[in-house]
Amino acid sequence: MRLITLAAIAAAASLTATAATELTLQTNKPGANVAPTMYGIFFEDINYGADGGLYAEKIKNRSFEFPQNLMGWYTFGGVELRDDGPFERNPHYVRLSTAGHREKHTGLENEGFFGVSVEKGEKYDFSVWARTPEGGDATLRIQIIDPSMRENKQALCEQKIKVSGKEWKKYTVQLTPDRTIMKGKLRIFLAKPDQTPVDLEHVSLFPVDTWKGRPGGLRKDLAQKLYDLHPGVFRFPGGCIVEGTDTATRYQWKNTVGPVENRPLNENRWHYTFDYRFFPDYFQTYGLGFYEYFQLSEDIGAEPLPILNVGLICQYQNDEDQQIPMSEIDKYVQDALDLIEFANGDTSTTWGAVRAEMGHPEPFNLKYIGIGNEQWDPIYPEHLEPFLKPIRTKYPDIKIVGSSGPNSEGKEFDYLWPEMTRLKADLVDEHFYRPEEWFLSQGRRYDNYDRKGPKVFAGEYACHGKGKKWNHFNAALMEAAFMTGLERNADIVEMATYAPLFAHVDGWQWQPDMIWYDNLNSYPTASYYVQQLYATNPGTRVLPLLGADKQPLTGADGQNGLFASAVLDEPTGEYIVKIANTGDDAQEITINFAGMKKKEGINSATVTTLHSDDLDAENSLDNPARVIPQQEQIALENAQNWTTELPARTFKVYRFKK
Ligand code: AHR
Numbered sequence: 001m002r003l004i005t006l007a008a009i010a011a012a013a014s015l016t017a018t019a020a021t022e023l024t025l026q027t028n029k030p031g032a033n034v035a036p037t038m039y040g041i042f043f044e045d046i047n048y049g050a051d052g053g054l055y056a057e058k059i060k061n062r063s064f065e066f067p068q069n070l071m072g073w074y075t076f077g078g079v080e081l082r083d084d085g086p087f088e089r090n091p092h093y094v095r096l097s098t099a100g101h102r103e104k105h106t107g108l109e110n111e112g113f114f115g116v117s118v119e120k121g122e123k124y125d126f127s128v129w130a131r132t133p134e135g136g137d138a139t140l141r142i143q144i145i146d147p148s149m150r151e152n153k154q155a156l157c158e159q160k161i162k163v164s165g166k167e168w169k170k171y172t173v174q175l176t177p178d179r180t181i182m183k184g185k186l187r188i189f190l191a192k193p194d195q196t197p198v199d200l201e202h203v204s205l206f207p208v209d210t211w212k213g214r215p216g217g218l219r220k221d222l223a224q225k226l227y228d229l230h231p232g233v234f235r236f237p238g239g240c241i242v243e244g245t246d247t248a249t250r251y252q253w254k255n256t257v258g259p260v261e262n263r264p265l266n267e268n269r270w271h272y273t274f275d276y277r278f279f280p281d282y283f284q285t286y287g288l289g290f291y292e293y294f295q296l297s298e299d300i301g302a303e304p305l306p307i308l309n310v311g312l313i314c315q316y317q318n319d320e321d322q323q324i325p326m327s328e329i330d331k332y333v334q335d336a337l338d339l340i341e342f343a344n345g346d347t348s349t350t351w352g353a354v355r356a357e358m359g360h361p362e363p364f365n366l367k368y369i370g371i372g373n374e375q376w377d378p379i380y381p382e383h384l385e386p387f388l389k390p391i392r393t394k395y396p397d398i399k400i401v402g403s404s405g406p407n408s409e410g411k412e413f414d415y416l417w418p419e420m421t422r423l424k425a426d427l428v429d430e431h432f433y434r435p436e437e438w439f440l441s442q443g444r445r446y447d448n449y450d451r452k453g454p455k456v457f458a459g460e461y462a463c464h465g466k467g468k469k470w471n472h473f474n475a476a477l478m479e480a481a482f483m484t485g486l487e488r489n490a491d492i493v494e495m496a497t498y499a500p501l502f503a504h505v506d507g508w509q510w511q512p513d514m515i516w517y518d519n520l521n522s523y524p525t526a527s528y529y530v531q532q533l534y535a536t537n538p539g540t541r542v543l544p545l546l547g548a549d550k551q552p553l554t555g556a557d558g559q560n561g562l563f564a565s566a567v568l569d570e571p572t573g574e575y576i577v578k579i580a581n582t583g584d585d586a587q588e589i590t591i592n593f594a595g596m597k598k599k600e601g602i603n604s605a606t607v608t609t610l611h612s613d614d615l616d617a618e619n620s621l622d623n624p625a626r627v628i629p630q631q632e633q634i635a636l637e638n639a640q641n642w643t644t645e646l647p648a649r650t651f652k653v654y655r656f657k658k
Pocket of ligand 1: 510
């Protein structure tokens with residue numbers, strides 16, 4: 001965020017001759033609490049969000065378990081695929097034997113995720129499980145190479161590993177490239193053509209400099225961007241991948257914990273969901289699994305919100321007669337109970353012990369669990385109901401999140417909300433990927449929701465601009481405007497998560513997304529900044545903020561496209577006002593600070609502005625800061641009202657200090 005410091009006197013703020021829009025901020029009437037979970041993040045392994053994204057592994061198909069076992073690998077010389085390896089759930093490995101002539105080489109190269117990218121002078125941990133099946137010693141040469149051969153020598157760095165004996169062991173070595181490369185390869189080959197054979201399994205390459213310096217950890221720049229968002233809740237692992245295309249490919253959290261070498265591979269449905277963006281090499285290794293998700297929640301200070309399969313596979317892809325029968329529902333319920341034990345159980349419990357073994361004896365303090373993603377029709381409540389009693393009986397404090405289906409309104413939505421109320425879901429997950437007009441029309445969406453029913457979790461949303469406009473400024477402005485309605489209704493809206501979170505520029509299937517990257521760089525979108533402005537200015541209590549007509553500003557007729565909300569931040573005593581001007585004209589506004597004592601007044605305002613003259617402006621790898629918040633400080637003289645100008649098409653957050 002850029003900081004511009006301006007000193008201005010309140011009186012000097014009168015800018016135009018037209019009548020100002022009068023707003024009254026009732027400072028002495030704090031209302032509903034704003035839940036600390038209010039502004040959060042939604043993570044799904046879509047767009048190479050996990051493997052090839054947040055999970056910093058650089059080797060694709062590291063365990064040779066893709067259905068085409070050598071996908072991502074180029075082999076040369078005497079390479080044989082075998083399937084009796086040391087890891088039960090990932091049994092494949094390769095055997096390197098002599099190429100048959102002293103001049104010839106045996107080995108393999110990995111292409112990485114859109115290339116193996118490394119930076120000059122950085123350190124990378126290479127590891128491999130290996131043995132010499134016939135005994136004795138053999139030497140491997142490990143290189144990161146530039147396949148384009150722009151430089152004279154291909155290798156950016158090289159190390160040797162001596163493999164000894166018939167037992168499988170993990171070998172590690174550190175590589176430090178002398179050049180930066182975006183689309184390199186990892187090459188491994190026998191140092192001498194005539195040496196004894198070597199078996200290789202689970203070939204891995206990670207930067208040493210990961211998030212929090214954890215070996216085998218997360219990409220630092222991406223995790224840092226999540227941290228900088230200050231999210232209150234972290235929803236994982238999706239999305240549609242929770243459901244699976246079929247029973248075998250549904251997301252099973254138990255496959256994602258324990259040693260990474262033995263986490264079985266799963267298909268990623270996003271490799272084939274859209275045939276215009278088809279990625280046959282997109283799988284889930286689960287290196288980023290449930291333990292890592294909980295750990296990341298803790299790192300970024302967000303409440304974890306796992307979403308589990310409700311015993312239904314994707315309803316878009318399967319007819320009702322292909323669904324999982326109710327007779328099998330118990331094992332799905334047991335998975336949910338076991339997950340809560342994994343997160344919260346003490347170390348004497350079966351799953352609490354697994355967590356402790358992985359390095360976290362303390363509980364993760366799970367408070368929420370979602371059951372089902374985008375489900376609809378009576379089959380959903382039927383499958384959901386058997387989860388409720390066992391969870392509530394064993395874990396009465398856990399809040400259960402149900403679903404209202406894939407649409408923001410309509411038949412499924414209208415059917416499911418009353419069903420969720422009947423089943424006493426604690427929260428209901430709503431999804432809306434909608435165009436500009438929809439966002440502009442929803443300023444009062446939550447004003448009339450039943451206050452006695454479940455709370456709202458706006459679990460997936462983003463403005464999908466008409467005319468194939470994706471992460472442009474105007475979409476972010478629409479989201480900012482809409483979010484004033486979430487904030488004003490904080491008594492019923494408990495959490496909201498923009499979606500999806502991540503996208504690789506070479507590997508996306510879905511856009512818009514909040515954070516984009518290639519293998520080395522990343523940038524936040526304008527929508528990211530909207531989320532950040534809300535999440536870093538959440539306040540603790542809603543304050544009434546009304547126009548001259550005693551109505552909130554919700555973009556209604558006669559309100560000139562203005563949307564506004566306000567909160568009190570109890571720890572600092574500051575009043576935070578958020579206003580989006582979605583109209584084409586600059587507008588003067590006067591904020592009257594009602595309810596203050598006679599001698600009290602506002603002395604300063606920190607004003608953060610998100611604006612672009614070009615509604616289509618987008619950030620990019622080349623221009624990551626084209627749309628970025630600007631901050632200024634304004635001095636006021638014990639003011640009880642303040643007039644300022646709101647430029648056209650602008651979102652502003654004001655923090656007022658008494
Ligand atoms: O966010 C992308 C997808 O949109 C999610 O997987 C799904 O829940 C929704 O349809």
